Amino acid sequence: xxxPLTSQFALSGLFVKLMLSFLSVILLLASFNLFSHLYLSGxxxxxxxxxxxxxxxxxVEGYENxxxxxxxxxxxxxxxxxxxxxxxxxxxxxxxxxxDILSEVKSDLMTLYGNPFMHIENFIxxxxxxxxxxxxxxxxxxxxxxGKYYYSGEYPADFWSGQTMDNQYLKVLPAASFTETTMSSTxxxxxxxxxxxxxxxxxxxxxxxxxxxxxxxQAYGDAGKNPFYIMDxxxxxxxxxxxxxxxxxxxxxxTSAHERIGDKYYxxxxxxxxxxxxxxVTEVAAIxxxxxxxxxxxxxxxxxxxxxxxxxxxxxxxxxxxPLQRLIAAxxxxxxxxxxxxxxxxxxxxxxxxxxxxxxNNRFIQNDLAHKNSLVRQYAYTHKVKNIPLNASLNExxxxxxxxxxxxxxLFKLSFTRLPEEPEKHTLALWQLIQRLFTGEESENVALQPxxxxxxxxxxxxxxxxxxxxxxxxxxELLAEEHSLYLTIAVSPVYSGETPFTDxxxxxxxxxxERRLNGETQIIVEPRASSxxxxxxxxxxxxxxxxxLQSGSEEAVFGWLxxxxxxxxxxxxxxxxxxxxxxxVAEQTSKTVMKLNLPELEMGLVAALSGEPFAAFYSTQQxxxxxxxxxxxxxxxxxxxxxxxxxxxxxxLEYLDKHYGEDINLNIVADKLNLTSGYLSSIFKEKTGIxxxxxxxxxxxxxxxxLLVNIDLRIQDIALQVGYQNVNSFIRMFKRASxxxxxxxxxxxxxxxxxxxxxxxxx
Numbered sequence: 001x002x003x004p005l006t007s008q009f010a011l012s013g014l015f016v017k018l019m020l021s022f023l024s025v026i027l028l029l030a031s032f033n034l035f036s037h038l039y040l041s042g043x044x045x046x047x048x049x050x051x052x053x054x055x056x057x058x059x060v061e062g063y064e065n066x067x068x069x070x071x072x073x074x075x076x077x078x079x080x081x082x083x084x085x086x087x088x089x090x091x092x093x094x095x096x097x098x099x100d101i102l103s104e105v106k107s108d109l110m111t112l113y114g115n116p117f118m119h120i121e122n123f124i125x126x127x128x129x130x131x132x133x134x135x136x137x138x139x140x141x142x143x144x145x146x147g148k149y150y151y152s153g154e155y156p157a158d159f160w161s162g163q164t165m166d167n168q169y170l171k172v173l174p175a176a177s178f179t180e181t182t183m184s185s186t187x188x189x190x191x192x193x194x195x196x197x198x199x200x201x202x203x204x205x206x207x208x209x210x211x212x213x214x215x216x217x218q219a220y221g222d223a224g225k226n227p228f229y230i231m232d233x234x235x236x237x238x239x240x241x242x243x244x245x246x247x248x249x250x251x252x253x254x255t256s257a258h259e260r261i262g263d264k265y266y267x268x269x270x271x272x273x274x275x276x277x278x279x280x281v282t283e284v285a286a287i288x289x290x291x292x293x294x295x296x297x298x299x300x301x302x303x304x305x306x307x308x309x310x311x312x313x314x315x316x317x318x319x320x321x322x323p324l325q326r327l328i329a330a331x332x333x334x335x336x337x338x339x340x341x342x343x344x345x346x347x348x349x350x351x352x353x354x355x356x357x358x359x360x361n362n363r364f365i366q367n368d369l370a371h372k373n374s375l376v377r378q379y380a381y382t383h384k385v386k387n388i389p390l391n392a393s394l395n396e397x398x399x400x401x402x403x404x405x406x407x408x409x410x411l412f413k414l415s416f417t418r419l420p421e422e423p424e425k426h427t428l429a430l431w432q433l434i435q436r437l438f439t440g441e442e443s444e445n446v447a448l449q450p451x452x453x454x455x456x457x458x459x460x461x462x463x464x465x466x467x468x469x470x471x472x473x474x475x476x477e478l479l480a481e482e483h484s485l486y487l488t489i490a491v492s493p494v495y496s497g498e499t500p501f502t503d504x505x506x507x508x509x510x511x512x513x514e515r516r517l518n519g520e521t522q523i524i525v526e527p528r529a530s531s532x533x534x535x536x537x538x539x540x541x542x543x544x545x546x547x548x549l550q551s552g553s554e555e556a557v558f559g560w561l562x563x564x565x566x567x568x569x570x571x572x573x574x575x576x577x578x579x580x581x582x583x584x585v586a587e588q589t590s591k592t593v594m595k596l597n598l599p600e601l602e603m604g605l606v607a608a609l610s611g612e613p614f615a616a617f618y619s620t621q622q623x624x625x626x627x628x629x630x631x632x633x634x635x636x637x638x639x640x641x642x643x644x645x646x647x648x649x650x651x652x653l654e655y656l657d658k659h660y661g662e663d664i665n666l667n668i669v670a671d672k673l674n675l676t677s678g679y680l681s682s683i684f685k686e687k688t689g690i691x692x693x694x695x696x697x698x699x700x701x702x703x704x705x706x707l708l709v710n711i712d713l714r715i716q717d718i719a720l721q722v723g724y725q726n727v728n729s730f731i732r733m734f735k736r737a738s739x740x741x742x743x744x745x746x747x748x749x750x751x752x753x754x755x756x757x758x759x760x761x762x763x
Contacts, residue, residue, distance in 0.1 A: 022313030026306065033302045049258060049265075052282055055222065056267045060278045062220030063230070064271045070118060070209065071170055074197050077108055087199055090134065091127055105134060112209070119215040121192055124150070124208040125199070126160060150210070152176045155194065165198040165206055172232060172274070175213045175239040190214065193239060213239045226280050233275035246279060260284070381446050385456060385501045404497035408462040410472070411508035412455040413488040417519045417618060420484060430485070431455050437471055456505060462494055472523050479521045486618070487521045488512050513576040517569070519618040542588045549592045549631065552639035561585065561627050565620045579614040582623055589634055591702055597653055597688050598637050605630070648673060649687045652680075660699050661723045666692050700724065701737045708746045715742045
């Protein structure tokens with residue numbers, strides 16, 4: 001039912017109240033603007049002056065910061081022991097003729113004048129005693145440098161030779177015009193501001209920094225719109241952008257102020273650090289023009305604001321009232337009743353009651369949808385990182401992940417030195433801390449957990465890598481006090497959007513292998529000079545360990561193991577190298593056990609290598625104890641077996657070890673012993689726990705593995721050397737024993753002369 005027109009425009013109706021409210025606001029704003037116009041007419045001058053003073057303040061801060069930064073960078077350079085030693089050598093260059101260090105000193109100088117933000121044209125080292133200079137172009141005499149290459153009438157060569165630093169560290173000289181004169185031409189270098197630097201501790205050596213004052217003015221000034229002056233603490237003019245000089249001003253001490261002289265305003269301020277006075281000149285006409293423009297603008301804005309406010313008040317009141325009337329009618333028809341009055345405006349009371357439940361339901365739905373979208377997005381990124389195809393129904397989401405934005409990735413691996421009672425809680429708390437450091441509620445960065453102990457961050461539009469490393473350094477300092485756990489952090493460079501996430505994850509996983517063996521948090525940005533391939537155990541070392549194990553001497557074997565671990569530590573080997581070395585020792589021990597016919601120990605060796613036994617190791621002591629525990633039963637069995645070895649089995653094992661490359665079988669060996677093949681087979685099975693043919697095949701495959709590391713040998717030749725006349729039979733038996741074909745095994749071990757496929761200290 002349509003509401004009567006009188007009810008819509010009643011005094012308590014929304015339209016009337018909106019209109020009255022708008023008119024009240026318009027009247028209040030118009031009164032305020034009129035008062036502001038009258039009041040600010042007298043304040044515009046102060047505001048314009050304040051703006052000029054603020055502009056000069058920013059300029060002063062820029063110059064002061066630049067001078068401080070220049071001083072700090074040069075001070076950091078002069079405090080280097082290498083720099084001091086090099087200057088000492090160059091101070092007697094004619095005697096020692098150490099020209100080899102010139103490039104190193106020039107490289108140090110380049111860190112200053114090579115920085116475009118420092119606005120340094122050159123850094124000249126002047127050796128007064130030797131009467132020569134060193135700058136970016138090389139060596140030259142002082143006369144050539146200041147008479148030809150950097151000539152100025154204000155600063156001839158005699159001026160520089162007569163300068164002393166005394167107790168000053170830095171001295172700024174007035175800017176002057178410099179030229180470069182050659183045999184054929186003269187080139188203007190522009191105006192430069194020399195800054196003399198004391199080369200501590202050498203009194204006869206000082207540096208001359210040639211600052212470009214024009215570029216400083218462009219960076220920190222107002223681009224030459226108004227004349228600008230810089231004077232030192234003794235009121236000596238250092239630089240100006242105008243040809244006229246300054247009148248006498250009564251400078252306030254350690255503050256900023258201004259004076260009007262004639263038709264100009266002089267704004268000045270003293271630098272807190274340098275004591276320099278900075279002056280900017282503004283024409284009176286410019287301020288008066290700004291004042292007139294401000295008054296006219298205020299008047300126009302006031303008239304426009306009143307007119308537009310009236311029009312929009314009428315329009316908004318009408319447009320807001322009509323839809324609300326229709327909504328109320330619709331709500332009334334649906335509910336069939338009018339709720340109690342909760343506001344003086346009955347329309348708002350009705351709408352508030354109806355919309356409260358709707359908004360509550362909508363809020364619940366949006367939160368639930370946002371949570372599910374976040375989970376789906378994380379699911380999609382995880383599949384992209386691991387290169388797993390998404391379901392066809394998520395193709396649109398996968399297309400959305402193909403962003404062209406640059407990104408960086410960080411992979412964290414958590415390890416415990418002492419496993420806590422509830423490691424899952426500790427892991428979750430640490431991951432949450434890291435995510436808070438790099439991701440926020442509105443951040444588009446993504447955190448993924450590929451494994452229980454891994455966390456991968458994808459940082460989109462990350463900025464420079466140095467900012468990421470600064471945050472990681474803070475995290476590293478926090479974890480330095482936590483001795484029960486540590487992180488290995490691999491940091492990628494900033495990739496373009498074209499680099500797949502899978503490649504970034506693979507590169508980070510490889511960087512994790514560069515971790516050194518200790519219990520501290522490490523940040524790895526790039527592979528180190530030494531890699532895992534530098535510590536592979538040679539075949540000769542494997543034979544040496546085999547011989548030591550056969551001796552049964554704990555002292556010899558333990559000493560050999562400790563020496564290898566010490567070599568790894570001295571060569572700064574990665575933790576991965578220690579793991580590979582320990583696995584190689586275990587593999588060689590297993591071979592020795594098989595050769596010595598000790599089947600009762602083979603299951604123990606298999607159990608020792610199951611479940612990643614080295615995952616929690618972070619010191620050489622842990623590896624030493626584990627390896628000693630591994631070989632101790634073997635050494636005891638060797639000492640015990642040397643007394644009770646069966647002569648028949650000993651003969652068979654020694655014969656096979658020497659003739660495995662020949663075409664031999666059970667009958668041939670039985671004839672050697674004058675035994676029947678059936679009897680020999682049964683006694684061999686009884687004593688060794690393995691069939692004769694199985695033992696022979698296992699022996700041949702192990703010998704083949706040792707030969708496959710030599711990439712110069714063909715697989716056919718290796719098959720013949722280990723006793724297989726048919727290469728296909730060899731390949732079939734090799735795959736049955738190792739799960740890989742000979743070619744696949746050769747690729748895995750890399751053909752780098754690793755006898756055991758494990759890391760150790762290679763000579």
